[in-house]
Amino acid sequence: MNFEPDDNQAAILDGLEQLITAQKIEPPKHPTFVAFSETLDAELAASGFLDIAREEGFSPLDAALIVERIARLPLCAEVAASALIGPLFPIDALQRPVAVLRGSPLGAARFLPQARSLVVVEDENVSLISVTPDRVVPVESLFAYPYGRLASVEGLAVQRFSRDMVAAVLRRWRLSMAVEAAGLMQAALDTVLEHVKTRKQFGRALGSFQAVQHRLATAASTTNATKWLALRAAWSDEEADCAMAATYAQDAIPLFTYDLHQFCGAMGLTLEFPLHLWTYRLKALLGELGGSGGQARAAADLTWADAA
Amino acid sequence: MAATPSTIEDEALAAFRAEARTWLKANIPDHAAPLDGPQSRRYVLEWQRKMYDGGWAGLTWPSEFGGRSLSVVQQIIWFEEYARVGAPSTHNASFVGVNHAGPTIIACGSDAQKAFHLPKILSGEAIWCQGFSEPGSGSDLASLRTQGRVEGNEIIIDGQKIWSSYADIADYQELLIRTEPGSERHRGITWVICPMNLPGITVRPIKTMAGPAKFCEVFYDQVRLPIDQAVVGGMNNGWKTAMATLGFERGTASLALQIGLVDKIERLARDCTDPMLAPRLADLRADAAALRAMSYSFALASETGTPGSEGSLIRLYFAELAKRASDAAIDLYAIGSPALAGDHGWAFEYLDAFSETIAGGTAEIQRNIIGERVLGLPRGK
Numbered sequence: 001m002n003f004e005p006d007d008n009q010a011a012i013l014d015g016l017e018q019l020i021t022a023q024k025i026e027p028p029k030h031p032t033f034v035a036f037s038e039t040l041d042a043e044l045a046a047s048g049f050l051d052i053a054r055e056e057g058f059s060p061l062d063a064a065l066i067v068e069r070i071a072r073l074p075l076c077a078e079v080a081a082s083a084l085i086g087p088l089f090p091i092d093a094l095q096r097p098v099a100v101l102r103g104s105p106l107g108a109a110r111f112l113p114q115a116r117s118l119v120v121v122e123d124e125n126v127s128l129i130s131v132t133p134d135r136v137v138p139v140e141s142l143f144a145y146p147y148g149r150l151a152s153v154e155g156l157a158v159q160r161f162s163r164d165m166v167a168a169v170l171r172r173w174r175l176s177m178a179v180e181a182a183g184l185m186q187a188a189l190d191t192v193l194e195h196v197k198t199r200k201q202f203g204r205a206l207g208s209f210q211a212v213q214h215r216l217a218t219a220a221s222t223t224n225a226t227k228w229l230a231l232r233a234a235w236s237d238e239e240a241d242c243a244m245a246a247t248y249a250q251d252a253i254p255l256f257t258y259d260l261h262q263f264c265g266a267m268g269l270t271l272e273f274p275l276h277l278w279t280y281r282l283k284a285l286l287g288e289l290g291g292s293g294g295q296a297r298a299a300a301d302l303t304w305a306d307a308a
Numbered sequence: 309m310a311a312t313p314s315t316i317e318d319e320a321l322a323a324f325r326a327e328a329r330t331w332l333k334a335n336i337p338d339h340a341a342p343l344d345g346p347q348s349r350r351y352v353l354e355w356q357r358k359m360y361d362g363g364w365a366g367l368t369w370p371s372e373f374g375g376r377s378l379s380v381v382q383q384i385i386w387f388e389e390y391a392r393v394g395a396p397s398t399h400n401a402s403f404v405g406v407n408h409a410g411p412t413i414i415a416c417g418s419d420a421q422k423a424f425h426l427p428k429i430l431s432g433e434a435i436w437c438q439g440f441s442e443p444g445s446g447s448d449l450a451s452l453r454t455q456g457r458v459e460g461n462e463i464i465i466d467g468q469k470i471w472s473s474y475a476d477i478a479d480y481q482e483l484l485i486r487t488e489p490g491s492e493r494h495r496g497i498t499w500v501i502c503p504m505n506l507p508g509i510t511v512r513p514i515k516t517m518a519g520p521a522k523f524c525e526v527f528y529d530q531v532r533l534p535i536d537q538a539v540v541g542g543m544n545n546g547w548k549t550a551m552a553t554l555g556f557e558r559g560t561a562s563l564a565l566q567i568g569l570v571d572k573i574e575r576l577a578r579d580c581t582d583p584m585l586a587p588r589l590a591d592l593r594a595d596a597a598a599l600r601a602m603s604y605s606f607a608l609a610s611e612t613g614t615p616g617s618e619g620s621l622i623r624l625y626f627a628e629l630a631k632r633a634s635d636a637a638i639d640l641y642a643i644g645s646p647a648l649a650g651d652h653g654w655a656f657e658y659l660d661a662f663s664e665t666i667a668g669g670t671a672e673i674q675r676n677i678i679g680e681r682v683l684g685l686p687r688g689k
Contacts, residue, residue, distance in 0.1 A: 033519075108644025139644050142519070142655045149644060201448040211672055254635050261662045262671065265446050266471045266523065269516050269663050276517040283658070284643065291639045293584035 003228075009062055012052065016069055019047055027074040027274045035277055036146045041077035041114070044070065045096060050079060053087040060084060060172070064179040064234035068227065071183025072190075074277045076145060078111040080176035084234075085119060088168050093128060093159055094119075100173055102289060105129060105153050108139040110284065112148035119169060126165040130157040144280035171239045174295060177285050178230035178245035184285075185223040185256060188278040192216065192260045195268075206263060215259045222252045243299035250292035253282045317385075324382055328389040331362055341396045343520035343651050344513070349435055349477035352401040356432030366410075366430045373414055373426045380611045384604060387564045391571035397652075398564040401474040405429040405436035407561035409482045412499070416541035416549050421501065424537075425480070437478035439469040439502065439526060440550065446471075447673050449484075450493045450547070454528065456485035456500065463487065463500065463538060465508075465531040471667075475524035476511045478504050488544050497546035500538040506531050518659035519651070566603040566626050570596040573633050580640055588636055595629050617681035624674040627664035634658035 005013060023043060028035050044050055053063040063083040070079045078097035086098055095116035099109040105120045105127065112118065113136050118129040131150065139147040150156075193216065196207035206212055226249045233241035257279045261268045268275050289295060317325065335358055342348040359365040368383050369375020390398075398406075410429045413421050428434040445452040454467025465485055475481065481502040488496025504511070508531040513521035541549030573596040580589040602622050610616070637654035641647040648655040665671040679685045 108642075140649050140655075141643065142517075142659055143643065147643060200444070201446060202451070203448075209672075211675075254632075258631060258662075258665070262665055265670065266441070266663070266666055269518075269666065270523065271515045271517055280517075283638070286635075287639050287642060290584060293588075297584065 005065070008058065009065055012049070012062055013065060013069065015047075016049060016066060019043060019049070020069075020073065025073050025075055027277060032271070033142050033144065033280070034146050035075045035144050036111075036114070037075035037077055038114075040070075040073070040075055041097065044077055044079060045082070050082040050086070050096065053083060054091065059235075060087075060175065060237050061231065061234040063087070064175065064231060067176060067179045068183040068186075068230070071180045071278075071281075072187035074187070074274055076281060078114060080180045081111070081119070081173075084172045084176040084179075085169055088165065088172060089119075089128060089161075095130070099131075099148075100169070102170075106150055108147045108149045110145040110147060112136050112150070113138050113146045115148075118150070121166055121169050121173070124163055124166070126161040126169055128159045128161065129153060141284075142280065143284035144277060145284050167239060170289070170298070171237070171242045173289060174246035174298070175230065175233050175237075175242040177288055178226065178233060178242070178249045181249035181253065181282060181285050182223065182227035182230050184278045184282050185219075185226055185252075188257075188260050188275060188282070189216070189219055189223050191275050191278070192219075192263055192268075195264050199265075212263055216263065219256055219259050222256050226252060240299055240302035243295050243302055246289070247292050247295035247299050250286050250288075250295055253286045257282055321381065321385060325385045325389060328364070328386050329392070331364060332389055332393045332395055335359075335362060336393055336395045340650075340652050341400060343656075344474075344477075344522045346477060348401055348474070348522075351396075352435065353432040355396055356402050356406075356430075358432075360431045365432075366406075369410070369414065369426075369430065373422060374430045380607050384563065384567070384607065387567040388571075390564065391568045397568065401435050401477060402432070403561075404438050404473070404478075404482065405434060405480075408438060409436040409480070409501075411561075412482065412549060412552055413501075413540060415552055416499075418536075418540075421537070421540060425501070428479075434479040435474060435477055436480045436482060437472045437475040437504070437524070439472050439475070439481045439483035441471045442468060443470050447670050449550075450497075452484055452486060452497065454483075454485045456487040456498060456533075457489075458487060458535070458543075461535050463498070463533045463535055465502070465528040465533065467528050469526045469528075470523075472511075472524045472526050473522050475504065475526050476513045476521075480504060481526070482540075484546055484550055487546075491544070494547040496544050497550070498543050499540045499546035499549035500533055501540060502531070502533060502538065506533070508532075516660075517662070518656050562623065562626060563603060563607055566599055566622070569626065569630055569633065570600045573629075576633065576637055576640060582640065585636065585640055589640070592629070592633055592636055595625075595632070599625055599629055617677050620669075620674040620677040621682065623668070624665075624671055624678070627671060627674075630664045631661045634661045 023040055049066050052058045053060050067080045067083055081098035081100050082096040085100060086094055086096060097111050097114045098117050098119060099112040099115035100119045101107045101109045102121045113133060115131055118131050120127040135150055136148040137151050139149055141147040196212055197205055199206045229245045229248050233245040264273060264275055267273045337355060341351050366375035367378045367386055371377040406429060410426060413425055440449060442452050442454060456463040456465050481504055483500050483502040485498055485500060486496055487498040508529040510527040512525045514523040515521045516523055573592050577589045577593045580586055606618060606622055634654055634657040638658050641654060647653060680687050
């Protein structure tokens with residue numbers, strides 16, 4: 001087993017760091033609920049990082065490393081769907097940014113206001129709808145991602161893909177949620193660790209209280225487990241592994257976000273403190289694809305279907 | 309075991325419930341409460357005035373102070389009916405006046421303070437805010453440093469408070485200041501009434517992650533208060549007075565909110581058609597029933613005096629349940645649903661609920677209180 005990035009992965013991550021550094025990304029200067037960066041989104045697309053899983057010699061694991069790293073930034077870009085779900089489709093069939101929905105094509109989807117392609121997973125097939133921003137109605141969102149819904153599908157170009165694609169898209173969707181959650185958790189945890197080391201109450205740093213240490217230790221354990229489970233799923237690219245990784249991440253999010261906000265006190269509840277930039281997104285991921293119950297059911301079906 | 313009002317009611321109580329229900333149905337505002345700013349002030353004062361005129365303000369306040377001297381059971385019935393019709397949340401700009409400042413003045417104020425302030429609070433003429441926390445003194449409230457220097461008949465205040473909800477639209481503040489030079493911790497603190505329109509006061513609203521700019525920072529620069537009008541509960545005796553205030557917050561003051569949460573959870577459970585979520589909603593429904601039983605029992609036991617430390621058991625239970633309930637609501641309705649949207653939608657409730665385990669003493673402070681004062685465990689260092 002090798003848990004260190006190989007030379008290719010190290011080179012990718014190094015290149016990504018250079019791009020991030022050049023972007024000089026900072027938290028929004030003014031309080032905002034939706035922290036989407038068009039510049040970052042465009043730069044990532046132009047640099048080719050989001051197509052890595054299509055390249056010869058690269059895999060979903062390489063794409064997952066990119067998704068995890070970008071999720072740690074205080075601004076969001078449409079990365080996970082492009083990097084992990086996009087490569088399932090022929091390169092000329094899909095344009096990014098990509099939004100993904102299950103069921104009705106008229107539901108609210110992340111990144112739909114920016115999207116050029118909407119992937120809709122239905123029971124029997126997958127539809128790929130070409131969209132333009134003028135066909136999208138923005139949806140009120142307190143969860144950092146831009147949300148929108150199609151006013152109608154009339155007149156939009158739709159390509160249909162077979163039943164095999166249903167499982168494939170769900171697999172990568174679950175993977176992308178888990179990997180993105182891992183990055184969000186890491187950044188949120190880092191922010192809180194910094195706070196509890198410097199904030200003093202009762203003459204001591206908050207982080208010196210065992211009650212705080214114990215719960216942050218649990219948060220660190222959760223973050224670590226989410227990350228490695230997600231990367232393992234990216235490595236195997238198996239449906240059951242991806243469902244388990246998403247189950248774990250979604251299950252962990254409520255307690256994780258509670259503890260992290262709790263130790264930042266009232267300051268952590270304001271838009272002047274950056275923690276919400278990651279926890280908003282975690283909450284949005286928590287509800288996708290039926291939440292942890294939905295993923296757990298999928299994981300169970302995939303793991304024990306033969307035994308039933 | 310104490311009977312709960314919703315299960316056993318005699319004829320008089322049933323009549324009281326019917327009267328409350330009829331009045332509420334006829335009088336609840338036809339539009340939702342604004343969450344901050346002057347429009348919130350207008351809304352809250354008008355609603356308070358309406359309840360006062362209808363005889364529904366200060367139900368358990370003594371009649372000599374404008375209340376109706378009713379029983380806690382009647383108060384509970386009122387709150388049950390209040391929640392049932394979806395009347396405006398009591399967690400608004402009138403909360404501090406009606407639930408903290410008013411009861412504290414009744415318990416510790418001078419006759420002149422009672423005569424001046426209590427009618428204004430009940431009749432919807434004045435908004436109050438709380439000035440306890442400071443940038444360096446949150447959970448560690450006893451480390452507060454805002455100074456009150458006594459000069460003749462006046463106290464001159466310099467310093468800063470934070471997390472003073474609705475300070476930007478308040479008329480008065482219940483303010484904790486350090487009045488004994490060189491004093492530390494709980495000693496030398498005084499609880500004062502501070503009019504918010506005095507020269508030297510600057511208020512800066514802070515936008516919360518749930519949306520409204522209701523939290524505020526308040527800065528005091530040579531603010532002068534007349535001692536006889538301002539001091540409640542005695543000079544340098546403010547910690548004891550403040551603990552009475554916080555006792556109300558951790559005890560019966562939140563009764564309306566607790567009943568409101570129970571009602572919301574019952575509605576959520578009724579809306580659930582997803583078999584995956586049903587067990588979770590069933591758990592929440594059981595938690596809500598437990599909260600109702602705990603809070604009624606505590607409220608009835610507190611009828612004859614200041615609530616005890618056991619209130620922290622309920623405060624903690626309520627706060628964590630409020631978070632779990634809003635969490636489940638988001639999963640139940642899903643993003644994009646009308647149930648999540650708007651100023652009073654579940655998305656707002658979800659984000660706002662994070663403050664429940666922080667305001668009025670964090671969940672950790674409540675656990676310390678439970679450990680030390682309820683369970684009698686040794687005090688931590």
